[in-house]
Amino acid sequence: MTETTTTTPLIELKGIHRRFEHRGQQLDVLRDLNFRIFAGDQVAIMGPSGAGKSTLLQLLGTLDAPTSGTMLFDGEDVFARSSSGLARFRNEQVGFVFQFHHLLPEFTALENVMMPGLIGRMRKGEAEARAMELLEKVGLKDRVQHQPGELSGGEQQRVAIARALFKKPRLLLADEPTGNLDLKTGAGIHAVLRELNESTGVTVVVVTHDPNLAETMPIRVLVDQGQLIPQIPGDDRLKGRVSDDLIDQAPRDPRQVAAVADASVGADGVASSAPTPHA
Numbered sequence: 001m002t003e004t005t006t007t008t009p010l011i012e013l014k015g016i017h018r019r020f021e022h023r024g025q026q027l028d029v030l031r032d033l034n035f036r037i038f039a040g041d042q043v044a045i046m047g048p049s050g051a052g053k054s055t056l057l058q059l060l061g062t063l064d065a066p067t068s069g070t071m072l073f074d075g076e077d078v079f080a081r082s083s084s085g086l087a088r089f090r091n092e093q094v095g096f097v098f099q100f101h102h103l104l105p106e107f108t109a110l111e112n113v114m115m116p117g118l119i120g121r122m123r124k125g126e127a128e129a130r131a132m133e134l135l136e137k138v139g140l141k142d143r144v145q146h147q148p149g150e151l152s153g154g155e156q157q158r159v160a161i162a163r164a165l166f167k168k169p170r171l172l173l174a175d176e177p178t179g180n181l182d183l184k185t186g187a188g189i190h191a192v193l194r195e196l197n198e199s200t201g202v203t204v205v206v207v208t209h210d211p212n213l214a215e216t217m218p219i220r221v222l223v224d225q226g227q228l229i230p231q232i233p234g235d236d237r238l239k240g241r242v243s244d245d246l247i248d249q250a251p252r253d254p255r256q257v258a259a260v261a262d263a264s265v266g267a268d269g270v271a272s273s274a275p276t277p278h279a
């Protein structure tokens, strides 16, 4: 579904900076990050552990806010909203899928998927019909009455994807959705995400460690030194999405980045100095 376009981006990140402060130390995870995502894009975000992938995804989903910078969603400065306005934004526009599916174990697949509708006071019949349609789309028509414990890991993740799409969000964010799965099952999950992107037009952004899975997504970016650069230097598909001077930038040796990130983790397992220290 991805193509270079001149229309208004669905999301525009402008000069995003995210600094964490921990025990008096500052950690600048994202630094002057600029990126555009267009409606219908399929984006893979890669980068070594600690580079800031989850931080970026959390910002895209407004679960976290930048220290400075702007995020426009369909032209609107979303972080200018009140906290209830942000909650409404998330509820209406964003679906989340995480590494661990967070399904309710005592409910069936169907009930899990229709839960957002029931919470939102949708009529039961309507919620059920929508959930059935989504479960069919993710290939689980024959598993609707199974509880999560009676489903495989890949099937559970498909249920989580169906649930994330229940409210017809325009943006689907997935943080390592295959991190807990073997390669073949993970490939199946990426295929489902691509099919849903193509059939519903939902914009998909996936964080993944796995280069094989990332390769199935047309837009591939790397978090490197707090910015987003193409995974493949010179990748024309990034035109209009990252600034021209970053398009040809080659990533640093990932082992170097990982080594710096590891060095930033203190004995308590929490980052205590910056992978990209603030001068």
Ligand SMILES: Nc1ncnc2c1ncn2[C@@H]1O[C@H](COP(=O)(O)OP(=O)(O)OP(=O)(O)O)[C@@H](O)[C@H]1O
Binding pocket: 020, 021, 022, 027, 029, 047, 048, 049, 050, 051, 052, 053, 054, 055, 056, 261, 264, 270, 271, 275
């Ligand atoms: N709330 C926080 N307070 C302090 N430091 C934080 C906080 N959240 C994240 N960090 C630090 O920010 C850095 C980036 O974290 P993030 O989770 O975004 O990395 P990641 O690229 O997703 O890593 P991984 O692949 O291991 O999940 C890490 O060094 C982390 O310790």
